[in-house]
Amino acid sequence: MPKVNIDRVLHALADPTRRAMLDRLGAGPLPASRLAAPLAITLTAVGQHLRVLEASRLVRTEKVGRVRTCRIETAGLSALEQWIGDRRSLWERRLDRLGAVLAEDDKGE
Amino acid sequence: MPKVNIDRVLHALADPTRRAMLDRLGAGPLPASRLAAPLAITLTAVGQHLRVLEASRLVRTEKVGRVRTCRIETAGLSALEQWIGDRRSLWERRLDRLGAVLAEDDKGE
DNA sequence: GAGATTGTCAAGTGAATACTTCAGTATTCG
DNA sequence: CGAATACTGAAGTATTCACTTGACAATCTC
Incomplete structure (x- = not known):
C-alpha cells in the first residue's frame, strides 16, 4: 500500500466542507x-474536493459508466x-519523567 | 475547561512549520x-503561529518578565x-453490519 | 541611565485555496 | 438517433494565509 502523507491528510481535514463530505x-x-x-456547492467543486480526499487516502472512488461512486477509506x-x-x-x-523528578524533590525536602 | 474547536485544531496542525514547533x-x-x-523565520512569524496554536489549545504560553515560555498542551x-x-x-x-449482511447472503446461498 | 535582549503591533506582499462559470466528453434512456 | 445525466477540464476571481519589514514597548544587564 502506498504511503500516506500526513501533511496531505491534515490539509484535507482542515476544510469544513471536506469534513462534511x-x-x-x-x-x-x-x-x-x-x-x-x-x-450549496457545484459538482465541479465537489470533484476538486474529491481529488484532495483521494490523495490523502480518506476516500476511495471508482467510476462505473458515467457515475463516480465515493466511499470512506480508513x-x-x-x-x-x-x-x-x-x-x-x-x-x-x-511528563512522567518530570513527575518523577518532582516526587524525588519532595522526598529530598 | 473551555471547549476545543476541531476546525481550529485541524487548521493549526495543517501547517508544517507549526507541526515543527x-x-x-x-x-x-x-x-x-x-x-x-x-x-528560518522571524520572531514575529513565530508569534503569529503561537497565537494559532494557543487558540487551538495545542500549546500553552506564559509570559514572565520579557520572555514568553511555550509548552505543549494536551x-x-x-x-x-x-x-x-x-x-x-x-x-x-x-462495515460490521455490511459484513453481517454478506455472511447472511452466503448462508442463504 | 545606556544599551542590549525579547517580544508585540500595524500594515503590506505574494502565493495558495475554495469557489465559480463555461465549454466540453462519455454514458444512459426514450 | 437525440436528449438528458454525470462528470471533467480550463480559466478566472476573491479571500485567506504565511510571512516580511519597520516602529515601538517592556525588561534585564552593565
Whole structure:
C-alpha cells in the first residue's frame, strides 16, 4: 500500500466542507452528484474536493459508466491516528519523567 | 475547561512549520525566541503561529518578565483524537453490519 | 541611565485555496 | 438517433494565509 502523507491528510481535514463530505459518506457510499446535492456547492467543486480526499487516502472512488461512486477509506485517518499516538506517547513519557523528578524533590525536602 | 474547536485544531496542525514547533516543544518548554532560532523565520512569524496554536489549545504560553515560555498542551490533540474515534467507530459499525449482511447472503446461498 | 535582549503591533506582499462559470466528453434512456 | 445525466477540464476571481519589514514597548544587564 502506498504511503500516506500526513501533511496531505491534515490539509484535507482542515476544510469544513471536506469534513462534511466525509461525515456524509460515513453513512455509506454515494455518487459524487448526490454528495454535492445538500452542500450549496457545484459538482465541479465537489470533484476538486474529491481529488484532495483521494490523495490523502480518506476516500476511495471508482467510476462505473458515467457515475463516480465515493466511499470512506480508513488509511488516511489511521495514519493520522498513528501520528498523534507517536507524539502523545513521547510527551507523556517526558511528563512522567518530570513527575518523577518532582516526587524525588519532595522526598529530598 | 473551555471547549476545543476541531476546525481550529485541524487548521493549526495543517501547517508544517507549526507541526515543527510542536515537535520541538515535545522535548520540553522553550522561550519563543529559542523556538524561532532553528526555523528560518522571524520572531514575529513565530508569534503569529503561537497565537494559532494557543487558540487551538495545542500549546500553552506564559509570559514572565520579557520572555514568553511555550509548552505543549494536551487538550488540542485529545480533542482531535476523540473526533477521530467518533468517526472510526461509526464507520466500523457500518462495515460490521455490511459484513453481517454478506455472511447472511452466503448462508442463504 | 545606556544599551542590549525579547517580544508585540500595524500594515503590506505574494502565493495558495475554495469557489465559480463555461465549454466540453462519455454514458444512459426514450 | 437525440436528449438528458454525470462528470471533467480550463480559466478566472476573491479571500485567506504565511510571512516580511519597520516602529515601538517592556525588561534585564552593565
